[in-house]
Amino acid sequence: MVLPVVLLASPRSFCAGVERAIDIVDRLLDQRGGPIHVRKQIVHNTHVVADLEARGAVFVDELDEVPDGATVVFSAHGVSPAVREEAAGRGLEVVDATCPLVTKVHAEARRFVGRGDTVVLIGHEGHEEVEGTLGEAPERIVLVGSVADVEALDVPDPGRVSYLTQTTLAVDETAEVLAALRARFPALKGPPSADICYATTNRQEAVREVAHEADLVLVVGSANSSNSVRLVELARRMGTPAHLVDDAADIRLEWLEGVRVVGLSAGASAPPRLVDEVIEALGAWDVQVRETARETIQFTLPAAVRPR
Numbered sequence: 001m002v003l004p005v006v007l008l009a010s011p012r013s014f015c016a017g018v019e020r021a022i023d024i025v026d027r028l029l030d031q032r033g034g035p036i037h038v039r040k041q042i043v044h045n046t047h048v049v050a051d052l053e054a055r056g057a058v059f060v061d062e063l064d065e066v067p068d069g070a071t072v073v074f075s076a077h078g079v080s081p082a083v084r085e086e087a088a089g090r091g092l093e094v095v096d097a098t099c100p101l102v103t104k105v106h107a108e109a110r111r112f113v114g115r116g117d118t119v120v121l122i123g124h125e126g127h128e129e130v131e132g133t134l135g136e137a138p139e140r141i142v143l144v145g146s147v148a149d150v151e152a153l154d155v156p157d158p159g160r161v162s163y164l165t166q167t168t169l170a171v172d173e174t175a176e177v178l179a180a181l182r183a184r185f186p187a188l189k190g191p192p193s194a195d196i197c198y199a200t201t202n203r204q205e206a207v208r209e210v211a212h213e214a215d216l217v218l219v220v221g222s223a224n225s226s227n228s229v230r231l232v233e234l235a236r237r238m239g240t241p242a243h244l245v246d247d248a249a250d251i252r253l254e255w256l257e258g259v260r261v262v263g264l265s266a267g268a269s270a271p272p273r274l275v276d277e278v279i280e281a282l283g284a285w286d287v288q289v290r291e292t293a294r295e296t297i298q299f300t301l302p303a304a305v306r307p308r
Contacts, residue, residue, distance in 0.1 A: 004256065006284040007214055009206035009265035010291040013272040015199030017099030018043045020299045021076035022052070024097045027305040028071065029055050037066045038073045039083070040128055042097060043269040044225040046246055063087055071095060077128040078102040080135020095304045101167050101197045102129055108191045109136040112162040117189070118155040120144055122177050123166030127226055130166055150180040161185040165195040168227040168268075170234060171204055199268045200227045202293045204234055207265050209290045211235040214263030216255060217242035220274045221267030228267025235263070247274050248281035256282075 014022075021042050028036045034056015041049050041059060049059060063086050066072050071093045074083075078098040087094050112119045119141040123130040134141050144150050155161055163181055165174055174196060182188050194201075211217050217235035221228025221244055228244060235242035240263070245251055256262075262282060266275050279287060 003283050003285045004259055004262045005286045005288065006279055006282060007210040007261060007263045008275075008279075008287055008289045009203070009210045009263060010289050011199070011202045011206055011293055011295050012264075013220075013266040013268070013270050013275060015197070015268040015295070016297045016299050017076055017101060017197070017199070018269050020301065021097040021099065022048060024095060024301060024305050025052050025057055025073055026055075027301070028073065028095060029057065031305070032071070034058070035070075036073065037070055038075060039063060039066075039079065040075045040077065041224075042073065042075050044077075044228075045222045045267075045269040045271070047271055047274060048269065063090060063092065066090070066092060069093075073097050075128065076102070078106060078132035080132050082135055083132075093304075095302055097302075099167070099197075100299050101195075102132070105133055105164055105167065105191075105195050106136055108164055108195075109133055109141060112164070112189070113137040113140045117160045117162040118142065118157070120150075120153070120161060120163045120181060121165070122163060122169065122174055122181075124169075124226060127166060129168070129226075133164065133166075144177060144181075147177055147180040150177060150184060153184065155185075158185050159187045161187065162189040164191060166226070167195055167197040168200050168230065169196050170230040171196055171201055172234075172237075198297065199295065200230070202295060203227065203231060203265060203268060206290065206292045207231045207234055207263065208238065209292050210263030210265070211238045211240040211242070214240055214261045215259040216240065216261075217263040217265070218251065218278060219244050219265050219267060220247070220278060221270045222246055225267045225269050228270065231265055231267060245278065248277045251278065251281060
């Protein structure tokens with residue numbers, strides 16, 4: 001088999017929100033030891049979760065699994081006000097690892113509802129980020145995931161409608177849904193800046209760049225990682241075969257038959273070391289970086305874990 005050329009998409013792997021969330025749990029474990037309870041997966045990656053579990057993190061689905069008075073970390077995807085109220089009522093010490101860009105969406109939801117709008121949230125049903133945002137005002141926020149959903153919408157006042165989006169959506173598909181919303185509700189209002197986060201957008205642009213040249217695209221990420229799945233879908237929409245792999249062990253030899261150029265990226269929740277392991281497994285004789293943006297954003301840690 002001829003060793004493939006690897007076109008390495010950049011940016012890839014961890015974003016600032018993911019780094020912050022993992023750092024919060026790491027620091028709590030360093031400061032206090034285990035167990036540190038985390039509601040849901042801190043980020044959507046099986047390797048990150050396993051590594052933190054090995055150090056003493058305990059991941060739970062709901063707060064009733066956390067002992068009274070214990071410390072609980074809220075994941076990067078955010079939670080609803082009802083979850084915050086439950087934690088307060090239980091006397092739990094909360095350390096909030098919600099990505100600041102998700103917090104921005106929650107604040108916009110409260111503001112739009114407060115001015116009397118019906119808020120249309122573009123997103124994927126069942127995703128933890130979506131559930132948290134919907135929880136800000138379940139009676140006033142409606143979820144759509146497609147143009148068909150938009151066409152079926154019934155709102156009390158078509159002149160008072162605003163929209164928000166999940167932060168990890170495909171940019172081009174979201175544009176189609178948003179265009180349908182604008183067509184149905186000409187007075188539609190939105191946030192002053194896009195809700196799809198910079199890291200999601202940057203990784204999609206980088207994959208678009210490598211998919212043009214590649215015979216195959218591999219994206220490192222877990223199946224429940226929305227932004228990782230969107231990268232695979234983007235490459236496929238461009239006509240390039242693409243697969244999501246949790247790590248190098250998921251690569252199938254038949255995928256590589258006749259392949260001379262592999263595009264390689266990783267979702268924002270996938271550790272960089274996993275990309276290195278994929279390159280090693282491919283045995284590529286030439287690795288070329290395709291950089292489309294530089295990321296310099298960093299987010300401040302919560303007071304509970306800042307160095308004293």
